[in-house]
Amino acid sequence: MADRILEVRGLKKRFPARAGLFGRPRGWVKAVDGVDFAIHAGETLGLIGESGCGKTTTSKLILLQEPPTEGSIMFQGRDITGLAGAALMAYRRAVQVVFQDPFSSLSPRMRVEDIIAEPLEIHTDLERAAIRQRVAAVLELVGLPSDVAPLFPHEFSGGQRQRVAIARALATDTKLIVLDEPVSALDVSVRAQIINQLEHLQRTLGVSYLFIGHDLATVAHISHRIAVMYLGKIVEHADSDALCARPMHPYTKALFEAALPSHPDDRHAATAVAGEVPSAMNVPSGCRFHPRCPATMPICSQVEPVLQPRDGGGEVACHLY
Amino acid sequence: MSFALRAGETLGLVGESGSGKTTTCMSIVGLLPRAARIVGGSVLFEGEELTTKSQRELRAIRGRRIAMILQDPMASLNPLFTIFRQVAEPAFFHQRLRGRSLRSRVQHLLKAVRIPSPEWRMREYPHQMSGGMRQRIVGAIALAGGPSLVIADEPTTNLDVTIQAQYLDLLKDIQRETGVALIFVTHNLGIVAKMCDRVAVMYAGKIVEQAPVRELFDDPKHPYTRALLGSVPKLGNKDPLYAIPGQPPNLASLPSGCAFHPRCPEALPRCADEEPIDFHPGAGHAARCWRLDEHAAASHGRSHS
Numbered sequence: 184m185a186d187r188i189l190e191v192r193g194l195k196k197r198f199p200a201r202a203g204l205f206g207r208p209r210g211w212v213k214a215v216d217g218v219d220f221a222i223h224a225g226e227t228l229g230l231i232g233e234s235g236c237g238k239t240t241t242s243k244l245i246l247l248q249e250p251p252t253e254g255s256i257m258f259q260g261r262d263i264t265g266l267a268g269a270a271l272m273a274y275r276r277a278v279q280v281v282f283q284d285p286f287s288s289l290s291p292r293m294r295v296e297d298i299i300a301e302p303l304e305i306h307t308d309l310e311r312a313a314i315r316q317r318v319a320a321v322l323e324l325v326g327l328p329s330d331v332a333p334l335f336p337h338e339f340s341g342g343q344r345q346r347v348a349i350a351r352a353l354a355t356d357t358k359l360i361v362l363d364e365p366v367s368a369l370d371v372s373v374r375a376q377i378i379n380q381l382e383h384l385q386r387t388l389g390v391s392y393l394f395i396g397h398d399l400a401t402v403a404h405i406s407h408r409i410a411v412m413y414l415g416k417i418v419e420h421a422d423s424d425a426l427c428a429r430p431m432h433p434y435t436k437a438l439f440e441a442a443l444p445s446h447p448d449d450r451h452a453a454t455a456v457a458g459e460v461p462s463a464m465n466v467p468s469g470c471r472f473h474p475r476c477p478a479t480m481p482i483c484s485q486v487e488p489v490l491q492p493r494d495g496g497g498e499v500a501c502h503l504y
Numbered sequence: 505m506s507f508a509l510r511a512g513e514t515l516g517l518v519g520e521s522g523s524g525k526t527t528t529c530m531s532i533v534g535l536l537p538r539a540a541r542i543v544g545g546s547v548l549f550e551g552e553e554l555t556t557k558s559q560r561e562l563r564a565i566r567g568r569r570i571a572m573i574l575q576d577p578m579a580s581l582n583p584l585f586t587i588f589r590q591v592a593e594p595a596f597f598h599q600r601l602r603g604r605s606l607r608s609r610v611q612h613l614l615k616a617v618r619i620p621s622p623e624w625r626m627r628e629y630p631h632q633m634s635g636g637m638r639q640r641i642v643g644a645i646a647l648a649g650g651p652s653l654v655i656a657d658e659p660t661t662n663l664d665v666t667i668q669a670q671y672l673d674l675l676k677d678i679q680r681e682t683g684v685a686l687i688f689v690t691h692n693l694g695i696v697a698k699m700c701d702r703v704a705v706m707y708a709g710k711i712v713e714q715a716p717v718r719e720l721f722d723d724p725k726h727p728y729t730r731a732l733l734g735s736v737p738k739l740g741n742k743d744p745l746y747a748i749p750g751q752p753p754n755l756a757s758l759p760s761g762c763a764f765h766p767r768c769p770e771a772l773p774r775c776a777d778e779e780p781i782d783f784h785p786g787a788g789h790a791a792r793c794w795r796l797d798e799h800a801a802a803s804h805g806r807s808h809s
């Protein structure tokens with residue numbers, strides 16, 4: 184496989200749990216609890232899991248919006264956790280983000296051209312004219328006419344705003360874009376436009392994506408590889424096709440069973456997994472999925488399973504294998 | 505606009521934001537205009553003409569026989585009252601239950617929506633529940649009056665996938681047990697595929713196609729329905745998605761003729777000027793599209809050849 188753009192090892196993030204109703208300190212939230220993955224050049228890694236499993240926290244760590252409690256982030260072979268000065272700037276230029284909500288992620292008082300130019304002004308020493316050129320070029324890349332440059336975000340629809348956010352993320356010499364649920368807030372008929380646009384940009388520019396989502400079909404459609412996250416840990420990862428053909432971890436299976444059918448003939452019976460995701464403050468002992476797992480065994484509540492190679496490539500952390 | 509729904513059946517009302525789904529629901533529950541036939545036959549609701557009812561009579565029907573489940577459970581729950589009080593209210597007013605029979609009815613309802621240890625949980629407040637539990641409690645409140653129709657407006661949008669699946673399966677179980685009719689308002693065709701017997705697709709405030717669910721998925725007649733089906737990613741299929749060009753229209757300034765014509769890949773010249781009427785390509789199947797006008801299609805074909 185091509186070279187690794189980004190690799191994280193043993194990544195952890197703990198937050199102090201906010202004092203309860205009566206001001207008592209309540210321990211630690213293990214939002215990200217030991218995560219390893221790599222993203223290759225021109226590749227999309229899908230990160231899927233239920234609310235609160237630590238997807239956004241993982242992306243904040245990568246974007247250096249939060250310092251990790253433990254672990255390392257390697258960018259093009261170099262640990263960036265200790266970087267400063269020009270090297271840090273180069274990293275910030277190369278790694279960009281697009282959030283879920285195109286209505287709150289773009290500053291309402293800035294014109295589109297200034298929104299897109301901002302990272303260029305902060306992270307590069309380009310001249311005004313060069314910046315203007317670059318803005319026009321990325322607007323064209325995302326399929327927006329250049330005469331939208333002087334408009335404000337509220338003059339756009341949700342889908343167009345998301346295009347502006349993607350244009351901004353592409354403005355610098357971007358190698359990796361973190362896409363945190365980029366289509367979840369969009370109308371169904373507009374989602375396909377954005378997904379196709381993202382796929383097209385990757386083919387033409389070779390940019391890598393970390394695509395965070397909770398809709399299996401969408402994540403599987405856009406991703407080359409998928410990592411499944413549960414309560415701060417990756418429990419299984421594999422090539423997208425291999426994972427869809429044969430999900431192995433009981434939690435991955437549960438996600439597939441819970442996925443909505445694409446045709447009425449694919450309706451299936453009641454789902455096997457019961458209960459709800461436990462709080463990241465009280466991570467169950469042993470396998471963190473064991474209280475909900477339909478295949479749980481005595482060992483599961485005592486020993487935490489580690490990632491092992493799985494059939495068809497990738498890894499799975501489960502005592503069944 | 506009119507649609508029919510029998511006891512124990514589920515109708516999906518599909519559309520994007522601003523397509524008028526919620527307004528349509530509100531008109532069923534609230535004002536009930538023109539021709540909202542919601543139960544089979546020529547009657548309006550269980551044989552009663554709702555359009556001539558007073559607001560007070562409507563309120564009674566709304567609470568007891570038509571209930572709603574909204575997207576955000578916190579909008580339906582009062583944070584200051586216990587779960588017991590909120591689930592008990594419809595049973596107190598509509599079924600006039602009191603004391604022990606009221607308590608056991610509430611416990612029964614909470615058990616029906618799979619709330620663990622209901623006798624203890626019913627003393628708690630909404631903030632002590634997870635999102636999935638809150639939505640199930642709203643379900644219990646909706647069922648409390650023993651309704652014959654429940655309208656669920658995007659009830660699972662804020663839930664996780666596994667919790668969503670549990671909730672949808674639960675609604676189906678309850679439907680099987682009680683025979684309640686469901687109207688599912690959603691933008692998600694997966695929910696339609698999983699839950700519905702019939703589907704009505706809305707665009708720009710109008711139902712543009714209506715059909716039994718299999719027929720709609722296998723043989724959609726309206727270009728918007730076809731486009732919508734083609735735009736959704738499917739597991740195990742990596743073909744490029746069909747991207748519908750443009751944006752959903754603004755209800756305040758609708759395009760002339762067929763509201764979909766500016767985005768329609770199959771538009772005919774007349775689509776820009778004339779609003780299409782309902783055509784009936786099959787039993788129980790209706791679609792508003794000039795492409796279905798066989799007359800015109802035949803003469804068009806001749807004039808072009």
Ligand SMILES: Nc1ncnc2c1ncn2[C@@H]1O[C@H](COP(=O)(O)OP(=O)(O)OP(=O)(O)O)[C@@H](O)[C@H]1O
Binds near residue numbers: 236
């Ligand atoms: N600043 C913070 N302080 C305390 N706890 C936090 C903080 N940020 C996140 N958490 C907690 O960390 C856990 C992981 O949150 P995160 O936002 O990463 O989840 P997520 O997978 O992105 O969820 P979602 O699908 O809802 O976006 C949650 O339990 C969350 O409540």
Ligand code: SF4
Binds near residue numbers: 432434471480503
């Ligand atoms: S380790 Fe045990 S509890 Fe965990 S997923 Fe595997 S079988 Fe289930």
Ligand SMILES: [Mg+2]
Binds near residue numbers: 238
């Ligand atoms: Mg998140």
